Amino acid sequence: MRSTCTQPSNPESVDRKMLLLLKRKGAQTIEGLTGLTGVCWEQVFFSVDRLSRTGKVSLTLVRPCEYRVSVAQPAR
Numbered sequence: 001m002r003s004t005c006t007q008p009s010n011p012e013s014v015d016r017k018m019l020l021l022l023k024r025k026g027a028q029t030i031e032g033l034t035g036l037t038g039v040c041w042e043q044v045f046f047s048v049d050r051l052s053r054t055g056k057v058s059l060t061l062v063r064p065c066e067y068r069v070s071v072a073q074p075a076r
Contacts, residue, residue, distance in 0.1 A: 015047050018048065018069075021036055028070075033069065
């Protein structure tokens, strides 16, 4: 199920919203993030991509084509 955008958002605000939600609620799927934030699936996907490339979130394969997104643990 795809959500519609409730409002157009710039990438930085979507990234902040994703990180805040993940810190508050814990790991979520991309679909879960879409439902919880009201942001378009595409914007959530690109935000997760940006955040994972910068090491702020990590992805864990749950089942084929489904990933769990979580705040990345600091390197030791």
